[in-house]
Amino acid sequence: MTTLIRVILSFLLLAGTAGGARADFADGKLPDGVYHCEVYLLGLFFNLGDITIKGNLYSGPVTFGSAPQAYNYQMDANGEISWLGPLGGYTSGGNAISMTQATLDGPGAPSFDIIMKQPDGAFTASTCTKG
Structure with a gap:
């Protein structure tokens, strides 16, 4: 009986470890697309522009038009x-x-949260969600 319990627990541990891996992050890239960035302040959402992801490159954020250059x-x-x-x-x-x-799993679209430190030492968080 004890051996059977050990085998079952070992199987569950192995399955839990394999299932817990974040396969979506394995290739080191976000899904290509345009990510709309917003911050929530004073009860309102403010548009911070769009960041475009293509492969290992990003450009933006931009509010109108396109960014002049892409970066890795x-x-x-x-x-x-x-x-x-x-x-x-x-x-x-x-x-x-x-x-x-980044958050790639779950029911919503892929997204990432940017935590920015301001010159006065305060932190602001914004969320960028693929449209």
């Missing part, structure tokens, strides 16, 4: 994104990116 980005196996170039207002005027975390 990297995403690790946990979905943390490193932007290897400027990111509009997120990285200008004394602002800096603290962290960007």
Whole structure:
């Protein structure tokens, strides 16, 4: 009986470990497309522009037209994104990116959250969702 329980527990542990892996992050890329970025402040959603993802490149954010240049980005196996170039207002005027975390699984569209540190030390979070 004890051996049977060990075998069952081992199988469940193995299945849980395999199922818990984030296969969506394995290739290190977000799905291609346009991601609309917003921040929620004072009870309202504010548009921060669109970021376009194509392969390992991103451009934007832009509100109108298109970005003049694309830059590389990297995403690790946990979905943390490193932007290897400027990111509009997120990285200008004394602002800096603290962290960007992708969410590819679940019922909603792929998205990522950008945590920006402002010059005064405050943090602001925005969400960019694929349209």
